[in-house]
Amino acid sequence: MKISVASGKGGTGKTTVTASLATIWDSPLLAVDLDVEEPNLHLFLHPELGPPTKAWMEVPELDVGKCNLCGDCVELCQFKALSIMISTLTLYPDMCHGCGGCIAICKEKALSPAKRELGEIYEGKTGDIDFLSGTLRVGEAMTPPLMEQVKKRMAVIIEDSGKDVILDAPPGVSCPAICAVIDSDVIVLVTDATPFGFYDFKLAWESFAPLGKPMGVVINRAGMGTDDIYQFCAEKNIPLLAEIPFDRTIAEAYSRGRVISDVSKELNEVFASLRDKIRVLADQSGKEGSHA
């Protein structure tokens, strides 16, 4: 089973929920941090990490001497990575999305495969939990290609081990967030009940609903904000999986890098119940899937 923890608005508690769920998960687990722009899960799970693996994306390399200025590559490239200026073809590898089209279309073989560093992939272990994450190179604009490579590694690990996956997604509702949740079995949306949290939660729900995955909501800092989100979830039939109370002691524990489910017996029970509800949600969808 693959569970992604996503949010819309940043700072609502995705990593808190991911770390707590991972800590109390009761079957073999791989914890994955897919927020490659700002990965934080390791700060709470403290995995022992092996040496990182560099992740690369194929981009072209230009041999100007072979270029006959036909312009086919410039016409094909949708990302302004190639242009002809003063009778010379110029390549901007940072703009490249790695589609491979220019290399395929060049009859003179002036363009050949080279690579650009996307970032690094880390693997490790914390207790019985396997850990996997990606860290985007500072200055790299494209997030999904690195995420895809982390996901590829994830697929290999779970194919071998059959482990469950809990995956910390990036904030937002555009391409990186979709890339994170698209292959999961259950999406857990974490939000707070403030006007910002509620607005971004609605956007997240609109974004993810077309994927047809079972979704549930965790309301963090419950008691702070308004009741709008409760009404919305009732209307749309979005199950409320857990509420984490608004409590300064929780915020302080988080600020010291603590896993929230370890803070008190009550919080441990909140996350144990969340774990069980996620399993039920996944089972229901499995059954519905088999009828369809």
Added chain:
Amino acid sequence: MREILIISGKGGTGKTSLTAAFAHISANKIICDLDVDTPDLHLLLQPDHEKEVEFHAGNEAKIDPAGCISCGICEDMCRYNAIHQENDTFVVDPIRCEGCKVCVTFCPEQTISFPEKHCGTWYVSSTRFGTMVHAQLFPGEENSGRLVSLLKNEAKKLAKEKNIDCILSDGAPGIGCPVISSLSGTNFVVLVTEPTPSGRHDLERVAALCEHFRLRAGVIVNKADLNVDETEKIERFCRGKEYPLLAKLPHDSLVTEAMVKGVAVTELGESAIGTEIRQAWEQIEKLAG
């Protein structure tokens, strides 16, 4: 022209609440929400849309099944795993399609069309604090970087027309495509963080991004009293990097109260946090020159 951008790396540190407060207390400026994915500034500024424009960017491949001979070249060449066989034709998954045109170009039957995509809407609005430029990308859409660039250009155009010399922008979380787009042309970056392991880690990465693009930045520690030791570590980081520490703001429920009321925290009358925000803004104005 001074372009001031508020970003944070980590989400939820208080970018938007602070931008709204700065918008309230500053004189002439164009206000810009550059978080086009999950924009929230309009919830505090209640803009009246004066201009509403469809945002078109990028294209999407569509296979006409009538012309498809099922050769599979498109699937083989697609690097984004966006094309799959369904019965005796091939189909493009719009969610995975990158809009690269490779399948369109190499289809031997020329049966793949490439219509432009309507990805969102952008607005020029009036607010009680001045003119605002903002947008909403459709949920799940791409091209946020291009929309951010477009908003920045519109803001500059408007500033020139209205003889305004300051653009105040609220940015997106992270350090990827939309944030990189929002940095271009910026005079001064305000980095908002909080005293938590995540806040500090993400501050270091977003600060490295500013350094990468050789931009000047200052730091605001929000909720500074939540963890005094972490705040001290952030201060040490700022001293080491010579980032001015613009403010240490308290963890104050007044900020949430303002959000629920749909106003800037500085609109709720005199308060300790309000005074500190005003002092921070004075410094920012000087530093942005």
